[in-house]
Amino acid sequence: MKKITIDDLNLKGKRVLVRVDFNVPIENGKVADDTRIRESLPTIRKIIESGGKAILISHLGRPKGFDEKYSLKPIAEHLSKLLGISVKFTPDCIGEEVRKMVSELKEGEVLLLENVRFHPEEEKNDENFAKELASIADVYINDAFGSAHRAHASTEGVARFVKETAIGYLMKKEIEYLSKALTNPEKPYVAILGGAKVSDKIQVIKNLMDKVDAFLIGGGMANTFLKAKGYEVGKSLVENDKIELAKEILSEAEKRNIKFILPVDCVIASEFSNNANFEITSVDKVKPDWMILDIGPKTIETFKDVLKDAKTVVWNGPMGVFEFDNFAKGTFEIAKVLAEITSKGAVTIVGGGDSASAISKAGLSDKVSHVSTGGGASLEFLEGKELPGISAIKDK
Numbered sequence: 001m002k003k004i005t006i007d008d009l010n011l012k013g014k015r016v017l018v019r020v021d022f023n024v025p026i027e028n029g030k031v032a033d034d035t036r037i038r039e040s041l042p043t044i045r046k047i048i049e050s051g052g053k054a055i056l057i058s059h060l061g062r063p064k065g066f067d068e069k070y071s072l073k074p075i076a077e078h079l080s081k082l083l084g085i086s087v088k089f090t091p092d093c094i095g096e097e098v099r100k101m102v103s104e105l106k107e108g109e110v111l112l113l114e115n116v117r118f119h120p121e122e123e124k125n126d127e128n129f130a131k132e133l134a135s136i137a138d139v140y141i142n143d144a145f146g147s148a149h150r151a152h153a154s155t156e157g158v159a160r161f162v163k164e165t166a167i168g169y170l171m172k173k174e175i176e177y178l179s180k181a182l183t184n185p186e187k188p189y190v191a192i193l194g195g196a197k198v199s200d201k202i203q204v205i206k207n208l209m210d211k212v213d214a215f216l217i218g219g220g221m222a223n224t225f226l227k228a229k230g231y232e233v234g235k236s237l238v239e240n241d242k243i244e245l246a247k248e249i250l251s252e253a254e255k256r257n258i259k260f261i262l263p264v265d266c267v268i269a270s271e272f273s274n275n276a277n278f279e280i281t282s283v284d285k286v287k288p289d290w291m292i293l294d295i296g297p298k299t300i301e302t303f304k305d306v307l308k309d310a311k312t313v314v315w316n317g318p319m320g321v322f323e324f325d326n327f328a329k330g331t332f333e334i335a336k337v338l339a340e341i342t343s344k345g346a347v348t349i350v351g352g353g354d355s356a357s358a359i360s361k362a363g364l365s366d367k368v369s370h371v372s373t374g375g376g377a378s379l380e381f382l383e384g385k386e387l388p389g390i391s392a393i394k395d396k
Helices: 035-039 041-049 073-083 096-103 127-134 169-180 202-208 219-228 240-255 297-307 329-343 354-361 375-382
Strands: 015-019 053-057 110-112 139-142 164-167 189-193 214-217 259-261 265-269 278-282 291-295 312-316 347-350
Touching: 015 041, 035 041, 035 073, 041 053, 041 073, 041 169, 073 110, 164 169, 169 347, 169 375, 189 202, 189 297, 202 240, 202 375, 214 219, 214 297, 219 240, 219 291, 240 259, 259 297, 265 297, 291 297, 291 329, 297 329, 312 329, 312 375, 329 347, 329 354, 347 354, 354 375
Parallel strands: 015 053, 015 139, 053 110, 139 164, 189 214, 189 312, 214 259, 312 347
Antiparallel strands: 265 278, 265 291
């Protein structure tokens, strides 16, 4: 997949509309976590330094119409500090005032448009709305990987009406790393999959089945596989309607001689709470009225053993309820192993969403090869799906 990138274009004097992903937590009128904003800085700086006029567009949350709570104004203020220049802010993303502010924009200046999702036409990928967004741009750059799996007006529609399109640096980095997990990954190749549900990861398992040497399965999804193998899992989260499918996956892995490693022990709790009574037990001794909330120490050692020689690792989904300190050990230990093997030259790719939160909470985000900024987008990429926000950009 060779897309036109920001480096292929002459941006001087041009109005450059950039779809960024500024869907970040805002607390008390301030940005609480600016990871996604910082990830977009190289693209914004490139436009400024090239003498382009940067017009940034993003969504925030799921507003129903105009709602002050979802305004991007705090982000404009935060971005001004990060860039060291005053970022201008528009009261809307379309309309007369926006056109006026764009026309007054000088080379090297930055303008942030108000939340694009204040308009229901955005998520409907309305053609007229997309045309209106396109009317203020000479160039369109998509740098919002976290929204690339959605065919919305600002991610897909607008690209049809701007002559020059390209991907930004963040999008380029995401595509390059995630492609490594799908095409010619260096072996041994291990996929670590966790999170709540098997149903969320079925397509990933199927798509990686002929690529990986081993699957390590943790989190709530492991319970469904354990139940499929006949184990008692008590009151643990289980998808009963996916048990047959879990059996099929297990037998497919066996047929192909792929290691499909499930927990051998686990941390069980009397209730879903950090303060619950908990104990470590083997998976064949789970109490009927207790629930599995993390992988156990023997499982951690087994997983470590498989990972120590891996050359490529993709990780999507935590190993337990890492939001509770008492059930975070499995997830954090896996994060540590990934940091260790990265330092020895392995390529380690962490999916977005909960996996990104987990590795960040473990303080190891900068110790792995790549942490994706998109949960749903990275999952769909690993499923082998074409993402509308990427396919809308012209090929080289």
